[in-house]
Amino acid sequence: MKILVVDDFSTMRRIVKNLLRDLGFTNTHEADDGTSAWPMLQSGDFDFVVTDWNMPGMTGIELLQKIRADERLKSVPVLMVTAEAKRDQIVAAAQAGVNGYVVKPFTAAALKEKIEKIFERVDG
Amino acid sequence: MSDVTQGPEEFTALLKERAPRLVEHVDSGNIDAAINVLVELQHARTPELSAEHDVMELLREKALLLHDRISDGNYEDALVTLQDMQNVRDRGLYQEVGRLTRALHDAITNFHIDSSKGEEISEMTDATDRLSYVVELTDKAANKTLDLVEESLPMADALREEAGELKREWERLVARDMTPDEFRKLYWRLDEYFKRLDSDASQLSGNMTEILLAQDFQDLTGQVINKVTGLVKEVEASLVDLVFMASQVEAITGIVTKGEDTEVPADKDAKGHGPQIHKDQEDVMASQDDVDDLLSSLGF
Incomplete structure (x- = not known):
């Protein structure tokens, strides 16, 4: 399972990576915004994307829309892990085809639950 | 006159x-x-x-x-x-x-923006510097804590794993289900484990203390942020004065200005708002549970 973690704060990337490793996912890669994530997604065979919303350059929602519009990437599950908590934004993310939405500050349990749910649905 | x-x-x-x-x-x-x-x-x-x-x-x-x-x-x-x-x-x-x-x-x-007083930097520039300092301090503290945790976790895991294995061996010994050769091995393995336990436990304890100390940024950044908050309040008051004066100038000179249309751009949400401070606002989800409820209402 190859996972891409997209967040503009390196500490948040580290926290997410550590939690993922705890869940048994060791093959994680990092990008600091949508713009740098996009070429990585294009060239790498990523199975899962965890992204923040608010980032310089390309935001998380733009990245999500781009992934869903791409013929090859459109089925890659995307989990949004973000401080953005406005009702309209969550609705927008759902409409754009997000697979899970975790609001910061989050707990290890919340992240675990969402990730397990995503793979249950993807595998099932 | x-x-x-x-x-x-x-x-x-x-x-x-x-x-x-x-x-x-x-x-x-x-x-x-x-x-x-x-x-x-x-x-x-x-x-x-x-x-x-x-x-x-x-x-x-x-x-x-x-x-x-x-x-x-x-x-x-x-x-x-x-x-x-x-x-x-x-x-x-x-x-x-x-x-x-x-x-x-x-x-x-x-207004604190007048930087004409010689070499002295304006308070606005000072405030910006202070906030950058906050980012720097929090970044340093977070990275230090993460470093120490990443160092400690495998250590704690290894100790637990070895303890599990030794416990199984020990139970065999208690049940007298062990050859003398195996006992000799267990003897030295235990000796090894106690040595490691001693050094790793003190290392873990040291790491915890360092993590504890890394939290001192809260005190420093708190002070800095309080100062900047004070400045922002002062500037706000000065701005209100300025606006009031401008309205008086307009009143006595008869200038009529049309206020700009306060139209909210449709893509404001897309850019992101950052963390929501006022969780009790109607359009803000206060918790992960609220987000989950909303998503499930949308058929998730």
């Missing part, structure tokens, strides 16, 4: 009283204090409040006079009165502009 000046004796008395202090301030290089004295004297010479009152009074007087003269058919004198009124109005305007200029100067001084 004799009609708006304070009693000349009073002003002279104040001038006599203040003059030595003014000289004193100038001599000691305390220019701000000197300016304050000058401003006070200027105010004493032309008190605005009475001036405003006098202008209205004068206008009323002249208006009555004008009315009388027009009624009497005395057009030449009426025109002179009209000119008088114009003069009064102009004088009122000049006074008002003078007052506003002083107030504007004070407001700008209070």
Whole structure:
């Protein structure tokens, strides 16, 4: 399972990576915004994307829309892990085809639950 | 301007009283204090409040006079009165502009953006630097904590794993289900484990203490943020003053400005708002549970 973690704060990337490793996912890669994530997604065979919303350059929602519009990437599950908590934004993310939405500050349990749910649905 | 000046004796008395202090301030290089004295004297010479009152009074007087003269058919004198009124109005305007200029100067001084005082950086620049310092400190603390946790976790995991295995072996020994050769191995393995336990436990304890100390950023950043918050409040107050003054300028000069349309761009949400501080707002999800409820209502 190859996972891409997209967040503009390196500490948040580290926290997410550590939690993922705890869940048994060791093959994680990092990008600091949508713009740098996009070429990585294009060239790498990523199975899962965890992204923040608010980032310089390309935001998380733009990245999500781009992934869903791409013929090859459109089925890659995307989990949004973000401080953005406005009702309209969550609705927008759902409409754009997000697979899970975790609001910061989050707990290890919340992240675990969402990730397990995503793979249950993807595998099932 | 004799009609708006304070009693000349009073002003002279104040001038006599203040003059030595003014000289004193100038001599000691305390220019701000000197300016304050000058401003006070200027105010004493032309008190605005009475001036405003006098202008209205004068206008009323002249208006009555004008009315009388027009009624009497005395057009030449009426025109002179009209000119008088114009003069009064102009004088009122000049006074008002003078007052506003002083107030504007004070407001700008209070605004903390005036970086003209030599080498001294403005408080705004200072605030920006301070906030960058907060980002730097929190970043450092987070990374240090993460480093120590990443170092400690495998250590704790390894200790637990080895303890599990030793416990299984030990149970075999208690059940007397062990060859002498195996016992000898267990003997040395336990010896090894105790040594490791001693050093790793003290290492873990040391790491915990360092993590504890890494939290000192909260104190430092708290102080810095409180200072910046204070500055923002001051600037807000100054801005309100400035806006109030601008409205007065518009009122006395008759300028009408149309406010800009406060249209919210549709893609504001897409750019992101950052963390929501006021979780009790209607359109903000207060918790992960609320987000989950919303998503499930959308068919997730």
